[in-house]
Amino acid sequence: VCVCDLMTADCVVSSSFPLFVPPDLYELLSALPSQLQPHVDSPDDSTFIHNMFGERSLHLLVKIHERLQHYEDRSPAPVLESAGSLATDSLLSVHDTVAQKSYDPNLPPLPDDIDDDEESVKIIRLVKNKEPLGATIKCDEHTGAILVARIMRGGAADRSGLIHVGDELREVNGIPVDDKKPDEILRILAQSQGAITFKIIPGIKEEAPSKEPKMFVKTLFDYEPAEDKAIPCKEAGLTFKRGDILQIMSQDDATWWQAKHDSHANPRAGLIPSKQFQERRFALRQPAAHVFQAQKISSRKSSGFRRSFRLSRRDKKTNKSMYECKKSEQYDMADVPTYEEVTPHCRQSGAKHRLVVLVGPTGVGLNELKRKLLISDPQHFSVTVPHTSRPKRNQEIDGVEYHFISKNIFETDIQNNKFVEHGEYNGNYYGTSLDSVHSVLSKNKVCLLDVQPHMIKHLRRAEFKPYVVFVKPPPIERLRETRRNAKVISDKDDKGSAKPFSEEDFLEMVSTGQQMESQYGHLFEKVIVNDDLTAAFSELKVALKKVETDTHWIPIRWTHS
Numbered sequence: 134v135c136v137c138d139l140m141t142a143d144c145v146v147s148s149s150f151p152l153f154v155p156p157d158l159y160e161l162l163s164a165l166p167s168q169l170q171p172h173v174d175s176p177d178d179s180t181f182i183h184n185m186f187g188e189r190s191l192h193l194l195v196k197i198h199e200r201l202q203h204y205e206d207r208s209p210a211p212v213l214e215s216a217g218s219l220a221t222d223s224l225l226s227v228h229d230t231v232a233q234k235s236y237d238p239n240l241p242p243l244p245d246d247i248d249d250d251e252e253s254v255k256i257i258r259l260v261k262n263k264e265p266l267g268a269t270i271k272c273d274e275h276t277g278a279i280l281v282a283r284i285m286r287g288g289a290a291d292r293s294g295l296i297h298v299g300d301e302l303r304e305v306n307g308i309p310v311d312d313k314k315p316d317e318i319l320r321i322l323a324q325s326q327g328a329i330t331f332k333i334i335p336g337i338k339e340e341a342p343s344k345e346p347k348m349f350v351k352t353l354f355d356y357e358p359a360e361d362k363a364i365p366c367k368e369a370g371l372t373f374k375r376g377d378i379l380q381i382m383s384q385d386d387a388t389w390w391q392a393k394h395d396s397h398a399n400p401r402a403g404l405i406p407s408k409q410f411q412e413r414r415f416a417l418r419q420p421a422a423h424v425f426q427a428q429k430i431s432s433r434k435s436s437g438f439r440r441s442f443r444l445s446r447r448d449k450k451t452n453k454s455m456y457e458c459k460k461s462e463q464y465d466m467a468d469v470p471t472y473e474e475v476t477p478h479c480r481q482s483g484a485k486h487r488l489v490v491l492v493g494p495t496g497v498g499l500n501e502l503k504r505k506l507l508i509s510d511p512q513h514f515s516v517t518v519p520h521t522s523r524p525k526r527n528q529e530i531d532g533v534e535y536h537f538i539s540k541n542i543f544e545t546d547i548q549n550n551k552f553v554e555h556g557e558y559n560g561n562y563y564g565t566s567l568d569s570v571h572s573v574l575s576k577n578k579v580c581l582l583d584v585q586p587h588m589i590k591h592l593r594r595a596e597f598k599p600y601v602v603f604v605k606p607p608p609i610e611r612l613r614e615t616r617r618n619a620k621v622i623s624d625k626d627d628k629g630s631a632k633p634f635s636e637e638d639f640l641e642m643v644s645t646g647q648q649m650e651s652q653y654g655h656l657f658e659k660v661i662v663n664d665d666l667t668a669a670f671s672e673l674k675v676a677l678k679k680v681e682t683d684t685h686w687i688p689i690r691w692t693h694s
């Protein structure tokens with residue numbers, strides 16, 4: 134059983150004593166601040182007393198004193214005199230006296246027979262406030278001991294440095310807990326007011342001092358701990374939304390990592406499922422649903438993702454997909470969206486631009502937005518010139534409308550993976566080559582590319598650092614309103630004739646948009662709803678400007694090349 138300790142703490146004092154310390158002495162030390170409290174008027178004095186009895190050197194002194202009692206006959210030391218008077222004289226004056234003495238050189242050598250494994254207890258005193266302690270406890274299934282199960286990084290317990298994973302909890306406010314269940318202990322804690330004293334047996338291994346880990350991840354799914362049956366402690370869980378950036382604070386536990394939101398001031402970490410664990414249960418829970426979704430979207434390719442090739446948007450006669458469906462398009466375990474390690478990236482001036490990838494359902498307005506960008510700054514934005522194996526027409530110029538190549542060469546290029554995307558239409562090949570993308574980027578222009586969403590993963594590499602924008606349709610009633618005068622290309626050849634949008638076009642646009650977002654949303658860096666065209670365009674322009682000037686999180690693997 135692993136439960137949460139919802140104890141709150143703001144002031145932490147502690148001391149560490151061997152077990153043979155007379156209980157009256159350390160109880161006296163613990164109790165003194167509260168016993169003196171009624172006689173103290175000013176808050177400053179109260180703080181002073183708390184600090185005084187929490188003073189580490191005083192506690193060390195008592196410990197030394199008790200240890201020295203083992204061999205006091207052999208080598209009495211000045212510290213012994215002072216510490217001996219500690220129980221009888223005024224604690225304050227003794228502490229002052231002792232603190233000013235330099236007794237180090239007079240300490241006798243430690244005896245050889247001292248037992249390093251000697252069990253010791255720690256007395257920890259906490260004063261409740263609203264902040265959770267940030268620790269969980271569990272009952273050891275073999276020994277029945279109550280152990281500290283987890284310390285949340287950055288929480289009150291972690292910051293105090295006094296409680297560690299594996300420490301055994303013996304008493305709470307003097308009540309022994311070794312015969313109690315974790316939830317009974319929780320009840321005792323809940324009923325306690327003000328200062329709470331724990332007696333703890335430190336675990337065998339002291340945790341190495343944790344240096345602030347610097348791993349950041351982008352979350353690729355939504356997570357709500359309250360709905361997670363597997364989490365050992367819901368209250369310690371961290372809620373996040375797909376696309377949030379988290380700092381991973383601990384991966385000590387293979388199943389439950391500790392993380393905090395990069396943008397939040399709260400230093401305390403929360404529990405999140407580890408990458409491995411999330412991948413495993415995602416695969417166990419949803420294989421059927423996922424495959425179904427992948428198929429559903431790929432079957433919709435027939436309704437057209439052809440913009441870059443300037444082909445027919447829809448081939449109702451054959452209802453045939455124009456595009457190759459590679460093995461990689463199908464459901465692939467490596468694609469299970471969990472976390473992606475990221476790092477901040479800012480484009481250096483003069484460096485190549487990031488590739489701008491636009492995705493969205495047919496008719497949503499990708500061409501329109503691209504056209505507006507090109508017109509707004511033709512020196513800055515550019516598009517690729519597609520390849521085709523169809524014969525050149527009279528008015529066409531090779532390298533302007535298309536690069537015209539033979540069927541054989543096209544097929545060889547396909548074999549050699551030279552295309553970002555390619556398809557066949559009316560017996561001719563059409564495609565966008567990787568070289569055509571490089572060609573735009575090497576002119577130091579921003580390359581605008583629209584692709585089918587399943588192609589994004591092939592473009593996610595260091596050389597392109599793609600910035601993926603999803604253009605999303607607005608709700609159907611807004612589509613009806615805004616597209617009243619719009620025309621959609623509806624012919625079956627590439628001459629292009631236009632007709633008004635039908636209700637079916639709108640329905641398809643909305644549902645394809647939803648499917649794309651649910652299946653590929655983790656790959657989108659920006660979502661723009663194309664409701665009012667002018668607003669959508671300026672939102673896109675601002676976002677693209679920021680890509681050039683601001684720092685963005687990018688996958689760390691893009692920086693390793």
Ligand SMILES: Nc1ncnc2c1ncn2[C@@H]1O[C@H](COP(=O)(O)OP(=O)(O)OP(=O)(O)O)[C@@H](O)[C@H]1O
Binds near residue numbers: 437438446616622667
């Ligand atoms: N926000 C908008 N408001 C009104 N009309 C729009 C808006 N966005 C696009 N349109 C119009 O909708 C029609 C289809 O747009 P566009 O051709 O850009 O879509 P597309 O996503 O590129 O489609 P395709 O898949 O056919 O290439 C065009 O007439 C365009 O002017």
